[in-house]
Amino acid sequence: SVRVNTLARDRDGRIWVGTDREIARWDGDRFVSVLPADGTPAVNVRQLAFTGDGGLWVREDKRVRKCVAERWTVEASPWAVNFRPSTRPIEMRDDREGGIWITHQDDGMWHIRADGRVVRISEAEGLPSNQVECWFQDREGNVWVGLAGGGLARLRRRHIHTVWPETAAHQLAARSVCEAADGAMWFGTSGHVFLRWQQGGFTTITPPVVNTAGRDGTVCPDAAGRVWLGSVLNGVWVHETNALWQPFPARGLGVVAR
Secondary structure (H helix, E strand, C coil): CCCEEEEEECCCCCEEEEECCCEEEECCCCEEECCCCCCCCCCCCCEEEECCCCCEEEECCCCEEEEECCEEEEECECCCCCCCCCCCCCEEEECCCCCEEEEECCCEEEEECCCCEEEEECHHHCCCCCCEEEEEECCCCCEEEEECCCEEEEECCCCCCCCCCHHHCCCCCEEEEEECCCCCEEEEECCCCEEEEECCEEEEECCCCCCCCCEEEEEEECCCCCEEEEEECCCEEEEECCEEECCCCHHHHCCECC
């Protein structure tokens, strides 16, 4: 005999079932097996969740995988979760980016991204309570959870990432920032160097010392695609075609440019 563990409906309204042996889809007359055609043995399906990118997430006893066009494409990792006994079912929902959220009362939450990376969210990570009662994702992508003994919590993805070079993290502070015509980001620093960030990497630009090494740099792009570099004690420089030159001598302006 076959035991049906879960039912789900895809974006086209078709009904799917997960059993202790396979995944099947109702074609109007009968259920047709749609187990991924890659030699996969029978699977004990616990839950199914469809995503907007055409994927199907499948939770089994010991792992969670994503299937696209009847092929396994992603496996959640790391995943070694042993859910505690509860009278409430484990709930699995898709998010807007092709991943899924898994919640279980008393256990908190797990977010599995579209690439399979697993993020644990519980009291240890700052959730007010592990007792998740309800879940909802709004049109902006925020996730709202109702918590027994913890009120209402909103989860938002972190959008701020540190990109400062590790070698300069403690020695240099950013004093000025601008975007050049080619999309590169320029930074004037508290020291005598300037930094250019492009395609995920930093380049250091160090103007020649006229009399004294500069500090507290200022950066400013112009309409010609050049970047002007000002400093305290080392005057003004222009960066153009990977070269530095002085537009006027220090005696014409002084050595302090803010």
